Amino acid sequence: MKNFSPDIYKDPTLVARLKQRIAELAQEFKEPVKIMHICGTHEHEMGRYGLRDLLPDNVEVLAGPGCPVCVCDTEYIDQAIQLALSPEVILTSFGDMLAVPGSIPLKGERKGDVRMSLLDAKARGGDVRAVYSVFDAAKLAQANPKKQVVFFSAGFETTVVAVAALLKRGAPDNFFIIEANYFTPPATHLLPELEGFDVNGFLLPGHASAITGIRIYEHLPDYGIACASAGFDPVDVLAGIASVLRQLVENKPGLENTYGRVIQYDGNRKALAELDEVFARSSKRWRGIADIPESGFQLKGKYRRYSTEERFAEVLADPPERSVNEHPKGCRCAEITLGLARPDDCPVFDKLCTPDNPYGPCMVSHEGTCRAWYIYGMGKERIHVEV
Amino acid sequence: MSRYERIRMSHGSGGKLTLELIEDLFAATFASAPLKELCDAAVLDNPGGRLAFATDSHSIKPLFFPGGDIGRLAVAGTVNDLSVMGAKPVYLSSAFILEEGFPIAELTKIVRSMKATADEAGIEIVTGDTKVVEKGKGDGIFINTTGLGFIPDGLKIGPQHVRPGDVLLVSGSIGDHGIAVMSQREGFEITLELKSDVAPLNGLIETVLAAAPNIRFMRDVTRGGLAAVANEMVMRKPFGVRIFDAKVPLHHDVVEYSEMLGIDPLLSANEGKVVLAAPPNEVEAALAAMHSHPLGQQAAIVGDVVKKPEGRAIVETAYGSRRMLEMPIEEQLPRIC
Numbered sequence: 001m002k003n004f005s006p007d008i009y010k011d012p013t014l015v016a017r018l019k020q021r022i023a024e025l026a027q028e029f030k031e032p033v034k035i036m037h038i039c040g041t042h043e044h045e046m047g048r049y050g051l052r053d054l055l056p057d058n059v060e061v062l063a064g065p066g067c068p069v070c071v072c073d074t075e076y077i078d079q080a081i082q083l084a085l086s087p088e089v090i091l092t093s094f095g096d097m098l099a100v101p102g103s104i105p106l107k108g109e110r111k112g113d114v115r116m117s118l119l120d121a122k123a124r125g126g127d128v129r130a131v132y133s134v135f136d137a138a139k140l141a142q143a144n145p146k147k148q149v150v151f152f153s154a155g156f157e158t159t160v161v162a163v164a165a166l167l168k169r170g171a172p173d174n175f176f177i178i179e180a181n182y183f184t185p186p187a188t189h190l191l192p193e194l195e196g197f198d199v200n201g202f203l204l205p206g207h208a209s210a211i212t213g214i215r216i217y218e219h220l221p222d223y224g225i226a227c228a229s230a231g232f233d234p235v236d237v238l239a240g241i242a243s244v245l246r247q248l249v250e251n252k253p254g255l256e257n258t259y260g261r262v263i264q265y266d267g268n269r270k271a272l273a274e275l276d277e278v279f280a281r282s283s284k285r286w287r288g289i290a291d292i293p294e295s296g297f298q299l300k301g302k303y304r305r306y307s308t309e310e311r312f313a314e315v316l317a318d319p320p321e322r323s324v325n326e327h328p329k330g331c332r333c334a335e336i337t338l339g340l341a342r343p344d345d346c347p348v349f350d351k352l353c354t355p356d357n358p359y360g361p362c363m364v365s366h367e368g369t370c371r372a373w374y375i376y377g378m379g380k381e382r383i384h385v386e387v
Numbered sequence: 388m389s390r391y392e393r394i395r396m397s398h399g400s401g402g403k404l405t406l407e408l409i410e411d412l413f414a415a416t417f418a419s420a421p422l423k424e425l426c427d428a429a430v431l432d433n434p435g436g437r438l439a440f441a442t443d444s445h446s447i448k449p450l451f452f453p454g455g456d457i458g459r460l461a462v463a464g465t466v467n468d469l470s471v472m473g474a475k476p477v478y479l480s481s482a483f484i485l486e487e488g489f490p491i492a493e494l495t496k497i498v499r500s501m502k503a504t505a506d507e508a509g510i511e512i513v514t515g516d517t518k519v520v521e522k523g524k525g526d527g528i529f530i531n532t533t534g535l536g537f538i539p540d541g542l543k544i545g546p547q548h549v550r551p552g553d554v555l556l557v558s559g560s561i562g563d564h565g566i567a568v569m570s571q572r573e574g575f576e577i578t579l580e581l582k583s584d585v586a587p588l589n590g591l592i593e594t595v596l597a598a599a600p601n602i603r604f605m606r607d608v609t610r611g612g613l614a615a616v617a618n619e620m621v622m623r624k625p626f627g628v629r630i631f632d633a634k635v636p637l638h639h640d641v642v643e644y645s646e647m648l649g650i651d652p653l654l655s656a657n658e659g660k661v662v663l664a665a666p667p668n669e670v671e672a673a674l675a676a677m678h679s680h681p682l683g684q685q686a687a688i689v690g691d692v693v694k695k696p697e698g699r700a701i702v703e704t705a706y707g708s709r710r711m712l713e714m715p716i717e718e719q720l721p722r723i724c
Contacts, residue, residue: 012633012705019706041649048651050708234706355716366649377701377711385629385709386695387551 009233018238019054025245026056033059034198035244036191036339038184039205040067040367041232047376049234061241062339063372065187065286066205068155069096069365070337073285074115074326076180077102079316080152081116083178083308084126086315090144092137093118093152094159095130096365099358103322112352112359113328118152134163134177141175150308153177156184158207160297161271164278167303176308179298182284184208185216186295192223196340201244203237204229206259211275213267214255226253229263278303287361288326288334331360336369343373350374394489399519408517412491416498417481417505417512429513431478434537439474441465442533446526450493452568454582457530458500460658463587465534466508467607470589471661473544473596474536476508481532482516486525497528508587510534541600546619548603551626553664555690556673558591558683559584560636561613562655566644581640586659591682595661598676599669608657611715615654616662617690617700618714625697630690630712633705653702654715664692 008014026033037043043063046052052061065071077100084091101115122128127147131137134151141149149172153163160181184205191197202225204214209229220227226247230240239258247253257263275297284296299307309316327333330348335341343349343362353359355371362370377383390407397404406425414422421429445461462479469476481501485494505512563584570577588607596602606616613635617628630653637652645652659682665673670688677683700712 010705015706044649047710049706050702050704050710051706053708054706355713375711375713375716377699377713383701383709383711384695385627385693385701385703387691387693 009231009235011235014235015054015238018235018242021242022054022059022238022245023056025242025249026059028249029058031058033200033245033248034062035059035201035203035241036062036064036199037203037205037230038064038066038188039203039208040070040365040369041207042066042203042205042230042237043369043372044366045232045234045237047372047378050376051234051237052378053382054238055241059241059245061203062199063336063369064191064339065289065337067337067362067365067367067369068159068182069100070333070361070368071182071286071289072097072100072154072180072361073287074103074322075285076152076154076178077117078104078319078322079308080118080150080178081121081126082315082320083150083312084118084121084128085124086312088148090127090129090140090147090149091118091121091152092129092131092140092149094154096367097152097154098128098130100361100364101328101358103326104320105323110357112330112348113323115323115328134166138166138171138175141172145172145174147174148311149175151175151177152180154180156182156205156208157211157275160279161211161275164275167278167299167306168274171306176306176311177299178308179296181279181297182286183281183295183297185212186292187286188217188220190290190292191338192220192225194338194340199225199339200248201226201228203240203244206231206236206262209259209263209267211268211271213265214257214263215266217255221253221255224253228256229259231259231262289338328359333360333362333370336362343370344379346370392491394485394487394491394494394519396487396519396521398485399517405517409515412495412498413481413515413517416502418502419511419513421513422515429478431513431535436540437538439469439472439536439538440534441468442531443468444529444531446529447568448526449568449571450497450527452571452583453579454567455585455658456497456500457528458497459504460585461530461532462501462504462508463585463658464609465532466510466587466589467661469534469536470587470592471544471605471607472536472538473542473605474538475593476510476534476536476589478535479505479510479512479532480514480534481512481530483518484525484529485517485519486527487519487522489527494528504587508589542596544602544605546604546621546624549620549624549626549664549692550603550666551692551694553603553666553692554670554688555617555628555630555692556663556665556670556677557608557613557636557687557689558588558661558677559685560638560641561608561657561660562641562645562652563638564658565612565655566641566652568656570644577644579640579644581638584657584659586682588659588661588682591677591680592661594680595663595673595676599665599673601666601669602663602673603666604664606662608660608662610656612652612654612656613662614651614700614712614715617712620664621698621700623698627693627696627699627701628690629693630700630702632702634687634689636685636687653712
């Protein structure tokens with residue numbers, strides 16, 4: 001663990017050199033350059049290290065659909081709430097999902113178009129527990145044989161790998177999952193086709209690409225988009241940005257791996273094989289965005305018995321009343337998730353919608369763009385200090 | 388010590404078993420003169436001057452953790468609350484809420500730890516209370532401590548005395564308690580070199596105030612970490628605070644563990660560190676005084692008070708970039724990825 005994140009990737013001298021390199025490359029552009037990342041951790045680190053401060057005015061880094069919590073369809077959140085309120089169920093979830101509002105209206109509480117979250121279900125007597133991994137949820141099932149333990153399996157390809165590993169080795173009979181895992185690459189087919197999408201480069205996700213590799217992004221350079229996979233420390237992020245800019249300057253948009261210590265071009269084949277054994281790809285709804293073919297993970301074959309949709313089919317056939325709008329009124333999470341709007345363009349940001357009273361999903365998760373902007377004070381201007 | 392191995396409802400009934408518990412365990416261990424009298428209230432000497440008065444209730448999981456336990460925490464917590472007001476803590480009360488079935492051997496360990504911590508701080512536990520709740524209605528043990536301290540004349544400590552140009556110091560590494568305790572929680576159980584820093588700070592603070600009597604602001608770092616203290620200092624004030632994150636002392640376990648879990652060490656708890664704002668002409672004296680004390684070996688200058696942004700705490704990174712340091716919102720939870 002000591003070598004997990006060597007200080008070199010945070011080294012101020014290296015950062016200063018990359019900053020200089022980026023500034024030099026940026027001078028080659030007459031028009032502003034837009035680079036999109038598609039990983040919530042990238043946005044979080046942009047904020048935590050104040051990296052936008054280090055970029056020239058004509059280089060903008062945008063947050064794309066990189067937060068699994070933000071794109072998780074309301075159907076799964078509502079399902080989790082409904083199951084949590086069933087007396088025989090212990091509902092387990094990553095902490096990040098607990099406060100995300102779904103589409104079941106919550107009347108008479110707080111201001112605005114408020115929807116129920118798992119925390120509201122907990123306050124109404126549901127047995128909801130935060131876990132750190134799917135393995136903890138399975139242990140809980142073992143310890144509570146008379147209960148049905150449901151794991152809200154949200155997340156991208158990074159987290160679903162652990163679920164596949166667990167199920168392949170056998171899980172307790174009273175253990176089930178809500179299949180809310182999303183696969184990132186198909187979303188990158190949708191983005192360049194969107195009206196008004198004028199991004200010149202992509203920073204490919206660090207964690208997710210460790211599983212999938214980056215070959216699956218080979219379609220992006222065909223749109224003239226330059227791509228670089230990037231890690232999360234300041235040196236990693238800036239190296240990724242510099243790579244994208246250099247490809248654009250040379251007019252050779254391609255696919256570069258600047259995070260070679262973690263990502264291999266074809267990914268982690270062993271994990272992918274295990275994943276394919278347990279899960280099939282299916283069409284999934286990305287909250288507020290679209291149904292994207294092949295972008296979801298669905299249990300297949302003998303593993304379907306772990307699906308809540310099989311085990312609780314009867315309960316789920318009688319869903320509670322749900323709002324027709326995916327996002328609450330005024331919330332611009334959908335556009336923000338696509339990089340078409342910035343958090344400070346949203347009318348409820350920092351007003352009705354704050355981390356202690358989140359209105360839309362992007363304000364809940366640590367991966368969410370709105371939350372990162374709120375807690376790190378990101379905005380149009382660099383923070384002004386007067387001593 | 389007791390005829391029973393576990394706490395029964397009768398231990399809180401006010402009858403014979405209660406008396407036995409008080410005499411044999413609490414009064415015998417705490418060994419203060421007022422407590423031995425077994426009266427309804429402690430009668431205390433008053434050295435005169437202004438009083439500081441603080442109360443704090445303690446619950447923690449696990450009850451015993453690397454570097455401490457709930458007993459040490461309960462004594463140090465209140466001692467520190469008094470000390471950062473410039474008070475010299477003198478007396479403490481101790482009220483227990485015990486869950487039926489709680490092992491008396493564990494209670495004994497906790498009470499002894501309270502006594503050891505009180506001795507370390509040079510204070511007396513002079514009064515107390517015991518209640519027992521039914522099994523399942525408590526988390527083993529809750530402890531409330533209330534403390535009295537006396538404030539020497541002439542001290543002016545509080546956010547209202549802070550001025551732009553003042554310098555922010557911390558007495559040592561940040562986030563130790565939070566990470567040490569989290570590493571022991573269910574699902575982690577990782578063995579770290581790191582220990583909780585829980586400790587009474589009155590000795591350290593007395594040393595600092597003797598060397599730098601014009602300290603403007605002091606706060607012990609607890610839940611919410613350095614971020615909470617920085618925000619409390621400037622909230623609704625016509626000045627802000629800037630923290631240079633590269634200067635904040637961090638134990639390497641805190642760095643690695645926070646990195647692994649995606650949490651911010653600046654928001655992680657301490658129980659034995661003080662943050663203070665010193666006027667520029669007393670910075671060196673305050674720092675030297677902390678370095679001279681066993682609990683202040685790693686003391687460092689970590690920031691300054693700025694005119695703008697008003698009312699906000701910000702971080703300036705080693706790269707020259709800036710970000711807000713927001714008031715913590717909730718307990719930090721590990722992220723999905």
